Amino acid sequence: MLYIVGLGLGDERDITVRGLDTVRSCSKIYMEAYTSLLSLGLDPAALANLEKLYGKEITVADREMVEDRVDQVLSKAADTDVAFLVVGDPFGATTHTDLVVRAKKMGVEVKVIHNASVMNAIGVCGLQLYRYGETISIPFFTDEWRPDSFYEKIQNNRKLGLHTLCLLDIRVKEPTWESLARFKDHFLPAYGRDTLCIGVARLGSDDQKIVAGPMEKLLDVDFGPPLHCLIIVGETHPLEEEMLEFYMIK
Amino acid sequence: MLYIVGLGLGDERDITVRGLDTVRSCSKIYMEAYTSLLSLGLDPAALANLEKLYGKEITVADREMVEDRVDQVLSKAADTDVAFLVVGDPFGATTHTDLVVRAKKMGVEVKVIHNASVMNAIGVCGLQLYRYGETISIPFFTDEWRPDSFYEKIQNNRKLGLHTLCLLDIRVKEPTWESLARFKDHFLPAYGRDTLCIGVARLGSDDQKIVAGPMEKLLDVDFGPPLHCLIIVGETHPLEEEMLEFYMIK
Numbered sequence: 001m002l003y004i005v006g007l008g009l010g011d012e013r014d015i016t017v018r019g020l021d022t023v024r025s026c027s028k029i030y031m032e033a034y035t036s037l038l039s040l041g042l043d044p045a046a047l048a049n050l051e052k053l054y055g056k057e058i059t060v061a062d063r064e065m066v067e068d069r070v071d072q073v074l075s076k077a078a079d080t081d082v083a084f085l086v087v088g089d090p091f092g093a094t095t096h097t098d099l100v101v102r103a104k105k106m107g108v109e110v111k112v113i114h115n116a117s118v119m120n121a122i123g124v125c126g127l128q129l130y131r132y133g134e135t136i137s138i139p140f141f142t143d144e145w146r147p148d149s150f151y152e153k154i155q156n157n158r159k160l161g162l163h164t165l166c167l168l169d170i171r172v173k174e175p176t177w178e179s180l181a182r183f184k185d186h187f188l189p190a191y192g193r194d195t196l197c198i199g200v201a202r203l204g205s206d207d208q209k210i211v212a213g214p215m216e217k218l219l220d221v222d223f224g225p226p227l228h229c230l231i232i233v234g235e236t237h238p239l240e241e242e243m244l245e246f247y248m249i250k
Numbered sequence: 251m252l253y254i255v256g257l258g259l260g261d262e263r264d265i266t267v268r269g270l271d272t273v274r275s276c277s278k279i280y281m282e283a284y285t286s287l288l289s290l291g292l293d294p295a296a297l298a299n300l301e302k303l304y305g306k307e308i309t310v311a312d313r314e315m316v317e318d319r320v321d322q323v324l325s326k327a328a329d330t331d332v333a334f335l336v337v338g339d340p341f342g343a344t345t346h347t348d349l350v351v352r353a354k355k356m357g358v359e360v361k362v363i364h365n366a367s368v369m370n371a372i373g374v375c376g377l378q379l380y381r382y383g384e385t386i387s388i389p390f391f392t393d394e395w396r397p398d399s400f401y402e403k404i405q406n407n408r409k410l411g412l413h414t415l416c417l418l419d420i421r422v423k424e425p426t427w428e429s430l431a432r433f434k435d436h437f438l439p440a441y442g443r444d445t446l447c448i449g450v451a452r453l454g455s456d457d458q459k460i461v462a463g464p465m466e467k468l469l470d471v472d473f474g475p476p477l478h479c480l481i482i483v484g485e486t487h488p489l490e491e492e493m494l495e496f497y498m499i500k
Contacts, residue, residue, distance in 0.1 A: 008266060009364060016365070017270060017303075018263040053267075089366060091373025100376070101492045114259060114371040114454050115266070116339060116364030119379050123341025124362055126350075129369050130387070134412055135380035160406055162384055204364055242351045 002077035002103050004090040006115030009204025012049045019113045023054045026083040028076055030061045032095070050085075058085070070102055077108045088117035118229060121204050122165055125212075125231060126243025133157030133234075135165045154232060155190035161235035168228045191215065191232055198231040198247065199223055213249030221249065252327035252353050254340040256365030259454025262299045269363045273304045276333040278326055280311045282345070300335075308335070320352055327358045338367035368479060371454045372415055375462075375481060376493025383407030383484075385415045404482060405440035411485035418478045441465065441482055448481040448497065449473055463499030471499065 003022050008014030015023070023029060031050070051058055061073070061084075076082050090096045090112050103110045123129050134157060136150040150166070157164045193216040201209040201223035211221050215232075236244070253272050258264030265273070273279060281300070301308055311323070311334075326332050340346045340362050353360045373379050384407060386400040400416070407414040443466040451459040451473035461471050465482075486494070 006366070010268065013268040013271065014266050014364075016258060016264050016266050018260065020267060021263070089370045089373060091370070091379065097373075097376055097378070097489055097493055101489065101496075104496055112374055114264075114366035114374075116256065116366060117370045119373075120339045120341070120367045120369040121364040123339065123347075123369075124364075126347055128347070129341065130385035130417075132385075133383055134410065135382075137380070156410055160384065167380075239347055239351065243347055246351075246354055 001081050002074065002099075002108050002110045003081065003083045003113060004096060004099070004110065005083050005085050005113045006089040006117070007050075007085055007087050008115040009088060009117070009121055010206065011046065012053045014115065014204070015053075016113060016115060019115065020053070022111075022113060023056065023083045023085070026056075026081040028080065029054065029056050029058050029083045029085065030073055031058045031085040032087075033060045033062045070099060071106075074103050074106050074108050077103065078106065089115050089119070092117045092119065116204060118165075118167065118203055118227075122200065122229070122231070124203070124208075125198050125200065125210055125247065127163050127198075127231065127233065127240050128237070131163055131234065131237075131240075132165055133160060133162035135167065137167045137169065138230075139169045151190070157234065158190040158232070163234045164232040166230040166232065168226075168230060196233040196236075196244075198233065198244070200229050200231070201225070202227060203229070210247045211249055212244045212247040217249055251331050251359045251361060252324065252349075253331065253333045253361050253363060254346060254349070255333050255335050255363045256339040256367070257300075257335055257337050258365040259338060259367070259371055260456065261296065262303045264365065264454070265303075266363060266365060269365065270303070272361075272363060273306065273333045273335070276306070276331040278330065279304065279306050279308045279333045279335065280323055281308045281335040282337075283310045283312045320349060321356075324353050324356050324358050327353065328356065339365050339369070342367045342369065366454060368415075368417065368453055368477075372450065372479070372481070374453070374458075375448050375450065375460055375497065377413050377448075377481065377483065377490050378487070381413055381484065381487075381490075382415055383410060383412035385417065387417045387419065388480075389419045401440070407484065408440040408482070413484045414482040416480040416482065418476075418480060446483040446486075446494075448483065448494070450479050450481070451475070452477060453479070460497045461499055462494045462497040467499055 003026060005015070005019045005022060047058060073082065073084065084099070086096060100110050120129060134153050136153050138150055139147055154164050194214045196212065197215045197218055198210060198212045199218045199221060209223055211218060253276060255265070255269045255272060297308060323332065323334065334349065336346055350360050370379060384403050386403050388400055389397055404414050444464045446462065447465045447468055448460060448462045449468045449471060459473055461468060
């Protein structure tokens with residue numbers, strides 16, 4: 001059996017009781033390093049804390065292993081109980097859907113143990129989850145490569161009055177106002193300097209930071225280390241507004 | 251301090267280790283009955299299992315208590331540590347945003363302990379979470395009251411090729427094909443009998459049921475007891491299609 005176990009968003013204590021019992025009962029434990037690197041990840045202290053709680057050794061599976069040598073993991077899971085640990089919820093990343101597909105094709109049984117991920121924990125900001133449109137990822141900007149494929153999606157959400165969750169690539173060089181503004185040349189404006197946004201850092205951790213305010217003003221806020229995401233706020237209900245007040249930049 | 255603790259989707263073992271430690275350290279524990287009723291809820295056996303794991307007594311807070319007599323809960327939380335348990339993640343329902351707002355206004359500190367909810371666990375179907383549009387709720391249909399406010403939202407999602415998560419009210423009398431089809435009179439068609447859908451029951455429980463197929467064919471599937479939700483599938487990527495194959499009705 002292959003157990004894909006979500007670890008949640010904070011530290012080792014955010015695993016569920018079901019997840020912990022499962023991990024302790026497995027004979028081999030892998031931890032996915034690629035997306036994990038993005039949060040608690042490969043910090044040796046964090047890994048040691050996990051191993052201590054589980055009473056088990058963890059094999060860190062780098063991206064190459066997950067994507068190319070996954071058959072090793074799966075053939076082990078055909079004979080014995082294997083846990084594959086994933087930060088957040090198992091289906092936050094495409095990689096893990098692929099893992100399930102490959103397991104099922106090999107006839108390996110899969111059980112998923114869910115946990116919190118950015119996709120639901122972002123509700124802590126006070127905006128209702130069902131009022132979000134399509135989620136977008138903003139990749140790393142370089143001088144040569146400034147992708148804009150996400151822009152149309154924001155625009156579609158804005159037209160419908162929906163909130164937009166923007167996941168920021170960890171290596172992102174924060175786009176400057178100028179780089180965002182240049183879209184004005186070939187797109188109709190979907191947001192402006194004054195558009196209400198919420199910046200979120202380290203969601204679900206003890207030191208998470210949430211600040212709401214006009215987009216331009218958030219540029220001056222030091223959010224500290226990643227993970228970061230940004231919400232472009234759509235039409236709001238009074239209860240959402242009350243909640244946002246607590247996070248509003250002064 | 252008021253701790254709002256998500257219990258996740260299955261049974262008592264889906265609380266996180268952090269959540270369990272917190273509940274055990276609190277002097278008073280409330281459990282929100284209104285949304286909880288929708289899943290593990292007020293089944294006395296389920297409640298007894300929670301109390302056994304926590305080693306604490308739980309006060310079930312009905313909707314009236316949560317919405318009208320919440321000041322009692324909050325004034326207790328001003329003096330001592332109080333846990334408020336919520337099935338899924340704390341911000342799945344508007345009620346809990348309101349609780350946080352009221353707590354903050356009274357100067358009561360709030361800490362949230364996240365967990366899985368339908369909004370992210372639905373990823374288990376294989377459709378990528380960032381490809382969902384606005385989530386809709388389909389309320390209880392009666393002979394006199396057949397709301398259609400959700401229809402336009404489905405249509406907007408469909409136009410953009412996005413998936414639509416439809417949360418079905420627990421008291422829902424399943425809409426018949428005829429009642430859904432009648433929208434043809436005054437709306438442009440957004441879906442038809444053949445539109446690919448996924449029916450999901452008891453997501454995150456051991457006996458969850460996931461069946462994909464044309465909308466019309468799903469009407470003949472016995473999904474068993476609630477909670478139920480339906481996904482109207484938008485444009486799909488090859489990996490999503492591979493995953494859906496495993497759930498496809500034969």
